[in-house]
Amino acid sequence: MKELTGTCLFCGQTQLVNAETQKQADQLATENCSCDNKLKKVRQCSDNIHTITGTEAQDIGMEPVTEKVVEQLQELGKLVVYGYIEAASIKLTDSTITLKAIKGATSVSRKKVLSAKLEA
Ligand SMILES: [Zn+2]
Incomplete structure (x- = not known):
């Protein structure tokens, strides 16, 4: 660990942080x-993920997921907000959740596909 000047990826503010690499220093400066x-x-992204996956999900006809999954989705949401990844899609048992960077915002969507097929 050494003291490096990290630069916020969003506003450009700099601060001294303890890090191994410049990339890590920039990441720490952004996070802090x-x-x-x-x-x-x-x-906002974490709140949206919680709304779409927590107990409120029942209001839109979807099953709530476990808190562990919500936390992991929120971590993925952070990666999208920070710009480390552009999108992430997770398949749950009843639906698919997609986190995606769109014009400076982070969209959170959950799709449940119902289909029926009859054969004779
Ligand atoms: Zn900043």
Whole structure:
């Protein structure tokens, strides 16, 4: 570990952090930055994921998922907000959840496909 100047990926503010590499320093500076932008987006994305997967999901006809899955989805959401990945899609037993960066925002969608097939 050494003291490096990390730069926030969103607002460009710099701060001294203890890190091994410049990439890690920039990541830490971004995660710890005081700018409203990133914090707001991560919180909104996490709230949206919770709404679409938690107990409120029953209101839209979907099953709530376990808290562990919600947490992992929120971690993936952070990666999208930070720009490390563009999108992530997770297949659940009854539906598919997709997190995607769209024009500076992070969309959270959950699709449940119902189909029927009859043969004679
Ligand atoms: Zn910042």
